[in-house]
Every structure is written in C-alpha cells, then in structure tokens.
Amino acid sequence: MSGDTKKAIEELVRGRELTNQLRDLLSKSAGYESGSEDLVTKICNTFANSLSILRNPNSGDYLELEVCQKRRKEMGCDGRKPEDWGEIQSSKSSPSGSGSGSTPKDTKDGRGSYKSRKKGVAQALESSRKSISSALTDDGYAWRKYGQKQILNSIHPRSYYRCTYRKEQGCLATKQVQMIQDDPPKFESIYLGHHTCKNTLDPSHFILDHPISDDPSTILSFANKQYNPFFLSPNQESNEVTYNGSSSSDYLSTIDPSAEMSVLSADQDVISGFEDSVQDLDELLEF
DNA sequence: TAAATTTGACCCTG
C-alpha cells in the first residue's frame, strides 16, 4: 500500500469519525429528523465503501456486510437473521409439543455420529475464536441452526449453528451465539473450526454485479442501521476477544473501536477471510 | 416442495 493510499485512508477514517460525531450531535438535537439520519447514513456508507476499495481494490477485502448481503442473494438464502435470543422464537413454535417430542425416539438408531464428537470438538477448539458484539452481526457465512440450549446460570439460550454446506462440502465450521446482555444488547459468538466450503464470494463480482449508481448507498444498503458497523459508537461497542479462553484485550485495545466486530485467532493458519478484515483494521491504525 | 427452524431426546464428558 502506497503512502498516498495510507493518507487517503487516514483521511477517510477521520471523516468517518467526524460523521459519527455529527450523527451523535444530530441525534441529541431536537430537530433531528429522519431525513438527516438518512443523509448521515449515506455519508457513512460512502466512507465505508471508499475505505473498502482503498484497502484492497483487487483482492476483495470488502466489508463483510457487503459480501454477505450479496452472497445471500446469490445463494438464495433469505435475509433472515437468526433469532438468537430464544424468547422471540416462542411465537413461532407450536405450543403443543412440536418437534420430535411426541415421537418415541429411542435406542441406538442411526445416530452414529457421536463417536467422533470428542475428536471433532477437540479439533474445533484448536481454532476457536470468540467475539462479542453489540449487535447481531452477520459474519458473511451461511449458517444453519441445529440446536438451542438453555445454559445454566444464563438468562438467554445458546444457539448452535453449523455451516450450511456441511453436507455438500464437508465444511465443519460451527458457531455458538448467545445473548449475554440485554441493555445494551451484547452477543457472544464462538466460532469453532474454520470454513472449508467454497462459497466465499469473490467480491470483485460484487462490484461488477452492482455498478455504482448515482446513489452510493445502494452498494451498502444496510437494511437496519444496527448492522451498520459505522453506526456503532465506540462506547456502545465492547469488543473482547479471547482465544481458547485467554483474554486478548490488550491486543484489542489497538483495534479500531468503531469496528463492527473484532476477532482474533492465535493460529494464523486457520484464519480465513473473516479475520483478514481485522488485520486490515489493525493495519489502519499503524499509521 | 425444498430448505430452514424448532425442540425433545440422546450422547458424551467431567
């Protein structure tokens, strides 16, 4: 990255911060209207897009939200957010003991997959990453929920997800999501294993498929500003990442506090595209 | 109708 590019990024980062300050000011003023918010949103999105392009125009190091939105469309996945806090799900589940509850599922039927569990879990733990986010952020991968558990001494249930392509591609990545705090909402995501599936979108296609229109917000059309990393004020964000249980807050203190989420892994070999974005954030702050 | 979610049962570990 050239020196000029770094300076440009530096300026953009500053602009983004100033926009956030402006937004805070606007939100406190009495005359804050939705139109103002839209405008600030667009400005933030413009910064986001510019930063993404500058950081790596060719290798596709774009914001994950862009990527995942595009990927969802391509894969035909719905944009449904995992309802990670179980109380919300109650309305959907049938009250009359749905599921397999009524079925006497006994015995050692076809369930042989428990055998490899010990090994599998141990293997997965080697590449576990924990992240805490103030919002339910999408990491860009396609996850399929396979379980939910009420955890001891926890108010909120823990949801279990595995890669959608586990069957087709044998991708063993899993993650656990749990709401750990109500106000402000905080979600803890634990990623186990890493993705081996080949469904990572080439972000260059994203750009090609979405030619820049007059309205730059069409590129980063966050449906909900809660998912916009640039709308998470630093005091709202409480990133704390551990790797295999050891705290890494010292390291994280160097990471851009306005980042949507921070993930750290001690094993660089297992880091996939998701973590790369963090490296770039780190890079940003080395200027 | 296929894919995703729900949820009680089942299995493993400590």
Next chain:
DNA sequence: CAGGGTCAAATTTA
C-alpha cells in the same frame, strides 16, 4: 448425574 453439544422428526417458511 448434571450440563452441554448434537441429532433428527415435526413443523414452518419461502
């Protein structure tokens, strides 16, 4: 045996 992780049938959703 308790707690946590996973399975898979039933159910819901798109």
